[in-house]
Structure formats: C-alpha cells, structure tokens
Amino acid sequence: MPLLGDTGQGATATFGTSSLSLAVTKILIGEISIDMLDVSVLATTDYLEMIASDLKKTPEVTLDFVFVTSATAPVVGGAAETMTVTFPQRTGETAAATLVGTAQFTSFKLPDLQLGQIQAGQCKWKYNGDTGPTYTKATV
Amino acid sequence: MELRIEEHVLLKQTDFGPVEKKLNQHKVFLKNTAGEWRHVGYVGTRAFLPLSGFPPELVASVSDACAKELGRKLESVSPPPSKREIEALASNE
Numbered sequence: 400m401p402l403l404g405d406t407g408q409g410a411t412a413t414f415g416t417s418s419l420s421l422a423v424t425k426i427l428i429g430e431i432s433i434d435m436l437d438v439s440v441l442a443t444t445d446y447l448e449m450i451a452s453d454l455k456k457t458p459e460v461t462l463d464f465v466f467v468t469s470a471t472a473p474v475v476g477g478a479a480e481t482m483t484v485t486f487p488q489r490t491g492e493t494a495a496a497t498l499v500g501t502a503q504f505t506s507f508k509l510p511d512l513q514l515g516q517i518q519a520g521q522c523k524w525k526y527n528g529d530t531g532p533t534y535t536k537a538t539v
Numbered sequence: 540m541e542l543r544i545e546e547h548v549l550l551k552q553t554d555f556g557p558v559e560k561k562l563n564q565h566k567v568f569l570k571n572t573a574g575e576w577r578h579v580g581y582v583g584t585r586a587f588l589p590l591s592g593f594p595p596e597l598v599a600s601v602s603d604a605c606a607k608e609l610g611r612k613l614e615s616v617s618p619p620p621s622k623r624e625i626e627a628l629a630s631n632e
Binding site for chain 2: 409410411413414415416418420423480481483485487488493494495499500501530531533
C-alpha cells in the first residue's frame with residue numbers, strides 16, 4: 400500500500416491584489432463550522448434533537464512569516480481580495496489542493512525585537528463569504 | 540516554454556442552482572521537461588504569484604509570458620527572501 404499523508408512543506412499563501420511576497424513559516428487554518436439549532440419538543444427523549452443552521456462560519460487563517468523590513472506589509476482592513484492557500488503538490492498531481500475565497504486582513508503583528516531571535520511577523524485574514532471560501536481537492 | 544492559463548472560478552450554490560463566481564485571478568500551468576503539466580502559480584490583478592519552490596530565476600520569463608497571453612502588463616514581484624538573504628539579515632550583514 401502506498402504511503403499516505405504529507406507535511407506542510409511546499410504550501411503557499413498568495414494574495415491576488417496586494418501581491419505580498421512573504422517568507423512564510425506557518426499557515427494555521429481555522430475551521431469552517433455551522434451552528435446546530437435545538438428543535439427538541441416535549442416528546443423528545445434521550446438526546447437533544449438538532450438541525451443545522453442556514454449559514455456556515457468562515458475560517459480565519461493565521462500566517463507566521465520571517466519579517467523583512469524591505470517587504471510590503473499586510474494592510475489591516477484593506478480592500479477585500481482573493482486569498483489562496485495552496486497545499487503542497489504531491490508527485491503525480493497536476494494541481495495541488497486549494498482553499499480560496501475573498502478575504503480581508505484582520506490583524507498584523509510586527510515582530511518583537513530582541514537579541515538572538517529572528518524577526519517574526521504574523522498576520523491574520525478572515526474569509527468574508529462573498530466568494531467562497533472553497534476547498535478544492537488536488538487534481539491527479 | 541509551454542504555458543497554459545485558466546480562469547480561477549468557484550461554484551456558489553444558490554436557490555437557482557450553482558453559479559460560477561470569478562476570483563479575479565488565473566491559474567498558471569507550465570509543462571516541465573518530463574512533459575507533465577504542473578500548476579506553478581497564479582496571476583492576480585497585478586502580478587504573477589509563484590507557488591513555493593518555483594525557481595526564482597524563471598519568475599520573470601513566466602510573468603512576461605502571462606502578460607503576453609492575457610494582453611496586459613504585470614508588475615514584477617520579488618519572490619520571498621531566500622535562506623541566504625535571511626541569514627544575512629540575521630547576522631546584520
């Protein structure tokens with residue numbers, strides 16, 4: 400049986416309008432979730448009976464990167480743009496899996512400055528639900 | 540260089556059925572020396588955005604080819620700093 404699974408090495412985050420070029424060290428992807436609504440009635444026994452709500456909540460993505468003072472920084476609250484997380488492309492895949500949609504930067508942390516520590520920045524974005532976000536599996 | 544550009548769209552489910560929504564970017568595919576098409580990056584509204592690991596030496600030529608294919612100018616975006624550049628920053632060179 401072929402070995403399954405892969406690490407995050409080779410993943411990419413791209414920004415369709417701001418075209419930021421960041422030396423990314425970590426991409427943390429939040430969850431896509433939906434609330435469950437209680438529809439239990441007096442006749443219900445044992446467990447709560449629930450149905451899914453109408454709309455899903457979009458994920459927030461956190462990006463850690465090596466901070467370079469000459470690089471353009473993310474603009475918090477800037478115009479919405481297409482933000483794409485492309486998963487590492489495995490051997491045999493024509494195109495890697497992606498998570499893509501329109502989003503805005505919600506936070507940007509400048510690096511702490513101290514002896515013996517590489518300057519590290521962090522930014523976060525949240526998909527705004529206008530287009531996507533959609534996860535598309537890899538194409539083989 | 541054999542290049543293929545596809546418009547990047549998503550399907551949005553509506554009460555009237557699925558609707559295609561544009562993302563204002565294109566996917567860029569390149570044929571490698573083994574004859575395989577590989578996804579190498581995107582073209583956003585301003586520039587070619589390479590995927591991790593794409594050779595920095597090829598970014599300019601792919602960007603020019605995309606600009607020609609799409610019929611519009613693309614800015615030159617520097618790739619993320621290399622390990623050597625990061626090491627130089629860390630040692631204050």
